[in-house]
Amino acid sequence: MRNRLRSTIKWGGTVLTVLLLVVWVGSAFVYCGLDGLPTFEVSVSDGAFCLVCEHPWSWSPLQVELYHGFNGDRKLWSWWFNSYSGPGGWNGDVSWILVPIWFVAVVLGLPTMWLWHRDRHRTANLCPKCAYDLRGNTSGVCPECGAVREARER
Numbered sequence: 001m002r003n004r005l006r007s008t009i010k011w012g013g014t015v016l017t018v019l020l021l022v023v024w025v026g027s028a029f030v031y032c033g034l035d036g037l038p039t040f041e042v043s044v045s046d047g048a049f050c051l052v053c054e055h056p057w058s059w060s061p062l063q064v065e066l067y068h069g070f071n072g073d074r075k076l077w078s079w080w081f082n083s084y085s086g087p088g089g090w091n092g093d094v095s096w097i098l099v100p101i102w103f104v105a106v107v108l109g110l111p112t113m114w115l116w117h118r119d120r121h122r123t124a125n126l127c128p129k130c131a132y133d134l135r136g137n138t139s140g141v142c143p144e145c146g147a148v149r150e151a152r153e154r
């Protein structure tokens with residue numbers, strides 16, 4: 001059961017990371033977003049997720065619409081976080097935050113890679129802690145670092 005959960009997380013993380021990288025590269029050419037008029041907006045464009053919030057917040061007339069299109073301006077590409085809060089927008093003040101997509105991919109991808117790495121040790125019968133070769137080891141305790149090996153679930 002724990003094995004299945006781990007494998008789900010591992011594969012889910014891998015698929016999500018790859019998806020994010022595709023979206024990241026794609027965002028150089030295509031932009032898309034969700035417009036919740038008149039108060040919020042979520043979009044993907046030029047290498048970043050963008051969250052926009054208008055003040056004062058109002059629910060009416062709230063209409064949600066999807067939009068998309070092609071980018072022309074490469075100068076807008078975002079490598080790093082950015083945010084703004086101040087005058088602007090449709091009805092007063094506006095706040096927005098840019099989250100670089102590569103960053104989200106790395107945050108998700110690193111633990112996923114670690115899981116893959118760990119599982120490779122497991123299947124190769126290496127100590128999950130110090131990678132000592134445990135083939136032929138019957139005690140379940142690593143002679144190198146003393147780590148107790150999990151019972152083999154299969």
Ligand SMILES: [Zn+2]
Pocket residue numbers: 127128129130131132142143144145146147
């Ligand atoms: Zn060990």
